Amino acid sequence: MKRIILITGGARSGKSTYAERLALSLSSHPVYMATARIWDEEFRERVRLHQERRGAEWTNIEEEKHLSRHDIKGRVVLVDCLTLWCTNFFFDLDSDINRALEAAKQEFDAFTRQEATFIFVTNEIGMGGTSDNELQRKFTDLLGWMNQYVASRADEVILMVSGIPLMIKKETT
Numbered sequence: 001m002k003r004i005i006l007i008t009g010g011a012r013s014g015k016s017t018y019a020e021r022l023a024l025s026l027s028s029h030p031v032y033m034a035t036a037r038i039w040d041e042e043f044r045e046r047v048r049l050h051q052e053r054r055g056a057e058w059t060n061i062e063e064e065k066h067l068s069r070h071d072i073k074g075r076v077v078l079v080d081c082l083t084l085w086c087t088n089f090f091f092d093l094d095s096d097i098n099r100a101l102e103a104a105k106q107e108f109d110a111f112t113r114q115e116a117t118f119i120f121v122t123n124e125i126g127m128g129g130t131s132d133n134e135l136q137r138k139f140t141d142l143l144g145w146m147n148q149y150v151a152s153r154a155d156e157v158i159l160m161v162s163g164i165p166l167m168i169k170k171e172t173t
Contacts, residue, residue, distance in 0.1 A: 001115065002112070002114070002115050002116060002117075002118075003116075003117045003118065003155050003156075004112060004118045004120070004150070004153055004154045004155050004156075005022070005117070005118065005119045005120070005154060005155065005156045005157075005158065006120050006122065006147075006150050006151050006154040006156070006157045006158070007019050007022075007119065007120065007121050007122070007157075007158045007160060007165075008121075008122045008123070008124050008147060008151075008157065008158070008159055008160070009123070009124060009159055009160030009161060010123065010124055010127060010128075010160075010161075011123065013160040013161060013162065013163065014160045014162070014163035014164075014165075015081075015121045015122075015123075015160045016050065016080055016081070016121055017053075017163075018158070018160055018163075018165055019078050019080065019119050019121050020032075020053070020054065020078065022119060023076050023077075023078045023119055024057070026076045026117055027075065027076035027117075028057060029057050029058070029059065030057070030058060030059070030075070030076040030077065030078060031058070031059045031060075031061060031070075031072055031075050031076065031077040031078065032054060032058045032059070032060050032061070032077075032078050032080065033061045033063055033067060033070070033072075033077055033078065033079045033080070034047070034050075034060065034061070034062050034063070034080060035063060035064055035065075035067075035079065035080070035081060035082075035084045035085035035088065036064075036081075036084045037064055037084070037087075037088060050080070059075075064085075064088045065085065065088050065089060065092070065107065066107065067079065067085075067107060067108075067110075067111040068107055068110035068111040068113075068114075071114070072114055072116045073114050073115050073116055074115065074116060075116050075117070076116070076117040076119070077116055077117070077118055077119070078119045078121070079118065079119065079120045079121065080121045081120070081121040081122055081123065082120050082121065082122035082123075082143070082146060082147065082150065083122055083123040083125065083143055085104070086100065086104055086139075086142055086143050086146050087139070089103050089104050090138075090139055090142055095135060095138055095139075097138050097141055097142045100142055101142055101145055101146060104142075104146050105146070105149055108146075108149070108150065108153075112153070120150055120154075122143070122146075122147050122150070123143070124147070124159075125139075125140050125143055125144075126140045126143070126144045151169065154169065154171075155169075155170070155171040156169060156170050156171070157169035
């Protein structure tokens, strides 16, 4: 049975750690799909710390954009994260919000057609106010719309606040 879970919140709210514990509670061998591009040494260290936290029970897949090319049927898959995933579309499509949003939606739909349990991590970057940087405002719009799209299709949406998960949507079958 297909299940989509979205975990959202601010930076350092505990999203990834919570998502990893959830995935391990649902499967003894979950899939970790990392969407990040490494753009500097500080970020490389962040990625290394994330990888170090995960054990051998994880199947690790590095995939910047084309999630749907991976067969994860019947698996529990953690996608960390939608924010970095959308960043890849945004910059590859010359910061064109409409094209990036459409490409991300199409890829999300293709990926989630598979029968699997999907756990998506994302950021609520628009909660902190409006940036004076036009590029940042455009990306905030893109991610906000993508988060709404994923949340509308999710069975569960969890908001992380200071390490505490708050259930904000739970569909019952």
